[in-house]
Amino acid sequence: MNSLTLDRIQFAFTITYHYLFPQLTMGLALLILILKTLALRTCDLETSRNYDDSARFWARLFAINFLLGVVTGVPMEFQFGTNWAEFSRRTGGVIGMPIAVEGIFSFFLESAFLGLFLFGEKRLSQRLHWLSAFLVFLGSWISGFFIIVTNAFMQHPVGYRILNGGLFEVVSFRDLLLNPWAWLEYAHNMCAAVVTASFFMSAVGALYLLQRRQGPYGRTFLRIGVIAGMISCTAQVFPTGDLHGKYLAKHQPAAIAAMEGLFHTEKGAGMVIVGQPNYDSETIDNPLVVNKLLSFLIYGTTSAEVEGLDHFPKDQWPSTLPLLFYSYHIMAGLGTWFGGLMALATFLLWRGRLYSSRWVLWPILLSWPLPYIATTAGWMTAEIGRQPWIVYGLVRTAQGYSPHVSASNDLFTLLGFLGMYSVLSLLWIILVYSHVQSGPLVAYRNRVLSVTA
């Protein structure tokens, strides 16, 4: 393997692994804030305590995931320079800006108030503790925004000009921040983060109810998880997914053709639900197609013409085409499952039967890993769809990597990251499992102890 391939694999691996943690913590930050708000607003002492214990329980899980997000996140910033030196040299004047803003406006906020939120409950009044939860939430959501601004520039460059020598300069910081791509991507991505956290929370709730223990907490987790899950799953498809897809079709037509496996330009194009794209014969094997659906979803009419891959020169086709096709279909397929499951759960919750419907609790429990897969697949769709460009239409990925870092040094560090992250995965499993097993009642007992002591 050459240096470019190894640089790509290392970045893809480290960013995918890193993002397993922020997607949960950004969503959880919101859910914890909701729990803290409910605890403040509820007059009934027992219910209010239930919410407070729940918030404390989730704060501990948040802390573990936040930590792993931080330690795996620092390498991302460094790797722009270490592995993608030419990309950094040329575009650093633009993308360095949102990255620096992220550090200064959100990481400081987040890290400072997370310490207060986790360690300061006894030192702060309830309202100030709520405020620290709010600031952690704000910090993490601001952070998400600026990193998405960075990515959106790579997907859909705006507000720049290219100087002599190919260096990029910001012409309008405002345009960079108001990049429509960034806002669509941000909305879609943050909804996905809430989906991940809601499924995680409902799964823990479902587990407790299935185990017939921690009843009051199990019901709280399940209720909050299902309601947040229902709202976020809906918003994930409509409007955010729908708008994002239409914008993508307009600005990266080659990417959408490859995602849908549309080799030939068609009027009234159908949508492939399942199939395997065959790169050699330029057809889909074993296709299951819904007629005219693609034209309708993109243009709102069943007869519109959709550009196929034949419209573009082959050197502009996304380079790993089948992977792009599968990522997109996995994302969309899982999204459909999420919507269906949450709709059913919401219905049962409304009828008051959810807590005892074990046949629904089981799929809720087992579905917790699926949002991680869906989100990863979604990001793979975006990033593979952007290929062969590192800045869409302007700089090719093959022009961006570090010329003087040899393939063997790349492999050395890639193996290092694989080893290091395997250890982190083991730790995560042990800690999350033991924490969920001990449950919020431990937090409750500690509170009783500290009150009586």
Place this chain on the structure above:
Amino acid sequence: MGSVWFWIVALMLTTYVILDGFDLGVGAIYLWIARTEPERAQALRTIGPVWDGNEVWLVAAGGTLFFAFPLLYARAFSGFYLPLMIVLWLLILRGISIELRSHFPDPIWGRFFDGVFCFASGLLAIFLGVALGNVVRGVPIGPDGYFFLPLWTNLIPGPNPGILDWYTVLGGILALSALALHGALYLALKAEEGLEQRAIQFANRAWVATVALTTIGVPATILAKPATLSSYLRHPVAFVFPLIAASCLVVVRLTLSRDSKLPSFLASCGYLSSMFLGAAFGLYPVLLPAVGSQGSDLTVEQALSAPHTLHVGLVWWSAGCCLAVMYFSIVYWLFRGKVPVPDENKED
């Protein structure tokens, strides 16, 4: 504009060295200073709420460097590829060992992470010094402006250097000693009882080592990089940096026997910042000096971003930094005072 951003990045890195310096220092001496489980919990609690925020100064300085000097970011980071990756792995190990230690109630689990924490913190302190040593000594910049440094070659700071040579290793040991002193003073300030006493004893010893190494470090720098001396001689006002550093060390010693450890700790902050800023002054206007004959020094002017980018940057950077200083003041104020030895029956 170039000098403004040079000093902004230098100041952010100085802040990083002062703040993360004490928690690295606490980590490096942790196994020897904190002996019992309650003492270890106490030591970790002194840095628990703040270490992550301290580390953000490195991330924020990195981001600022990225957008203000993209060329430096590209060349230096890819050239220092291996040591930077090692630093990243050490940062990962250190972060998880601080936080995950207390999440699982098993003594073996705790012992393991104690060891990892101490090992990673100590090595990071050394690497910080080595990194600074490399930047002061210079790197073999090639004709296209790029370079790639192996971890070591012949251990001599000549035309074909590695990351490690006698000069940079000396820098690493000096950094370890100075940060150990810094960490011990922080513990003396924040801890109580046995831990406080041992921290004071340790600070006394680390002080001697730091004085000795600093004294060796100055002539060594002139030997390894004669240009530093000429840069200082052109601007004699710069001699204020080593003077401040020396007097701060004296103040550390004189105030160490007082009840309040705050003056000693602040003097240690002063020592670290004047050493770091003094090195930065010796470099300016070069960002990365070249050794060998192939390429030339990378200067501030060459590496600087376009003017509009920098003007916009100055606006949000000032606002953002004011906010950051505010957050840090709030957090340090709320967690002010001594951290007691934890009562084992009570969980925080």
